[in-house]
């Protein structure tokens with residue numbers, strides 16, 4: 075663009091930095107969940123990963139398409155394919171909404187273990 079590469083523009087650097095952070099977070103969540111597989115904590119760890127990564131993938135695919143402008147939209151590529159596939163990942167193997175239900179139930183269980191808040195602090 076204007077004789078420069080996309081990565082030389084600060085606005086685009088920020089967009090791609092967010093994509094990179096999302097990717098890193100997705101990897102860490104999945105690695106963490108895989109380590110807890112078969113343990114009591116495994117279900118919630120998997121729900122966190124399955125909730126986060128497909129949303130992140132959808133954001134990443136949309137951002138990368140936007141960064142590539144018309145080329146991203148019109149040229150068949152891995153990015154364009156991922157843009158179509160990312161929403162599917164929010165559905166298969168348990169939808170994103172149901173992962174949130176699993177996470178919320180674990181929060182409810184955790185809340186039951188907390189001491190009651192003293193009345194003075196409630197006022």
Ligand SMILES: Cc1cc2nc3c(=O)[nH]c(=O)nc-3n(C[C@H](O)[C@H](O)[C@H](O)COP(=O)(O)OP(=O)(O)OC[C@H]3O[C@@H](n4cnc5c(N)ncnc54)[C@H](O)[C@@H]3O)c2cc1C
Pocket residue numbers: 165166167168169170171172175
């Ligand atoms: C191509 C494809 C491959 C699949 N592969 C697998 C697989 O390999 N293994 C597997 O186990 N499943 C698989 N599934 C099933 C998938 O994980 C979902 O469980 C299933 O699609 C949900 O049922 P439904 O489509 O009838 O949607 P519905 O159950 O009708 O849900 C519709 C929408 O409402 C939301 N919703 C439903 N209940 C609640 C609730 N209580 N609170 C909030 N939101 C809610 C859902 O998240 C969804 O977005 C696959 C589905 C598809 C389309």
